Amino acid sequence: MSGSDARHKNGGPVQHGRDAPPSASMAGRARAQLFALLVEEFGVNEAGVELIFHLLNQMRTLERRLDLIGRALRRLPAESQTLFEAEFRVLWRISEESSNERNEDSD
Numbered sequence: 001m002s003g004s005d006a007r008h009k010n011g012g013p014v015q016h017g018r019d020a021p022p023s024a025s026m027a028g029r030a031r032a033q034l035f036a037l038l039v040e041e042f043g044v045n046e047a048g049v050e051l052i053f054h055l056l057n058q059m060r061t062l063e064r065r066l067d068l069i070g071r072a073l074r075r076l077p078a079e080s081q082t083l084f085e086a087e088f089r090v091l092w093r094i095s096e097e098s099s100n101e102r103n104e105d106s107d
Contacts, residue, residue: 031053038044038052073081 038049
């Protein structure tokens with residue numbers, strides 16, 4: 001089995017480099033450093049830091065889900081990808097217009 005074919009025991013591919021998830025100890029150190037930075041440098045209280053961590057976790061979850069959606073879309077036949085892209089552009093434009101209207105209303 002080549003290095004690019006390496007698999008975790010759960011069956012998923014082994015990730016290397018920038019795409020590899022950090023180890024638990026690295027993630028713990030990074031979290032502690034971010035906590036200290038937010039409290040000491042920016043004056044964020046503990047409740048604020050927990051909210052920031054919660055929002056960061058939600059963002060990471062959304063990023064992983066969007067990545068999975070992208071992978072699934074790339075597996076579709078070319079015609080289906082083209083139809084999806086056209087529909088997505090329409091929905092994106094509607095979303096942008098709606099967002100702009102809400103921003104204008106709040107000004």
